[in-house]
Amino acid sequence: MKRERISDITLIALMSAVICVCSWITVPIGAVPFTLQTFGIFLALRFLGGKKGTVSIIVYLLLGSAGLPVFSNFGAGIGKILGPTGGYLLGFIFSGVTVILFEKFDIKMKYLRILTDTIALAGCYAIGTIWFYSFFGKAQGMSIFAVLSACVIPFILPDIVKISAAEIIALKMPDKIKDKVL
Numbered sequence: 166m167k168r169e170r171i172s173d174i175t176l177i178a179l180m181s182a183v184i185c186v187c188s189w190i191t192v193p194i195g196a197v198p199f200t201l202q203t204f205g206i207f208l209a210l211r212f213l214g215g216k217k218g219t220v221s222i223i224v225y226l227l228l229g230s231a232g233l234p235v236f237s238n239f240g241a242g243i244g245k246i247l248g249p250t251g252g253y254l255l256g257f258i259f260s261g262v263t264v265i266l267f268e269k270f271d272i273k274m275k276y277l278r279i280l281t282d283t284i285a286l287a288g289c290y291a292i293g294t295i296w297f298y299s300f301f302g303k304a305q306g307m308s309i310f311a312v313l314s315a316c317v318i319p320f321i322l323p324d325i326v327k328i329s330a331a332e333i334i335a336l337k338m339p340d341k342i343k344d345k346v347l
Contacts, residue, residue, distance in 0.1 A: 180209035211335035219261030252296020256289030
């Protein structure tokens with residue numbers, strides 16, 4: 166039992182580190198940067214499962230909130246969480262909770278899992294967009310469509326590709342990685 170807990174903690178820490186590295190791979194294209202962060206988030210959720218994957222997301226957010234430069238463009242601090250794009254960061258927790266809820270249905274078919282992830286990402290988009298609009302867009306006179314055009318629409322297809330890649334990789338790697346850790 167103790168060895169299993171150590172293994173779980175190790176894998177959660179590993180996936181938190183993967184999310185950090187994916188967040189650093191950034192292409193600045195506007196108000197919300199294009200990163201591999203979404204890939205890291207969904208890889209953690211699929212590799213570790215909803216509960217442990219969500220814990221790895223929370224660890225990632227706590228590291229960044231504590232001042233470690235783990236967010237996009239090596240950003241850090243509670244100001245990033247409370248800033249205009251912080252809703253997207255917090256929305257990742259919603260994505261994890263969504264995966265946990267869908268796991269209760271024991272969805273094993275990969276296409277349905279990708280659909281689950283797409284629903285989880287849509288919730289993250291919704292939280293982030295409402296947050297962005299409330300804290301920045303409205304003050305700048307942006308319409309909700311303008312916010313969607315800047316913060317969501319350019320990311321839909323790349324994020325679906327990242328989710329699909331995370332799903333494929335997670336399906337292929339668990340036995341190899343877990344055997345080495347255990």
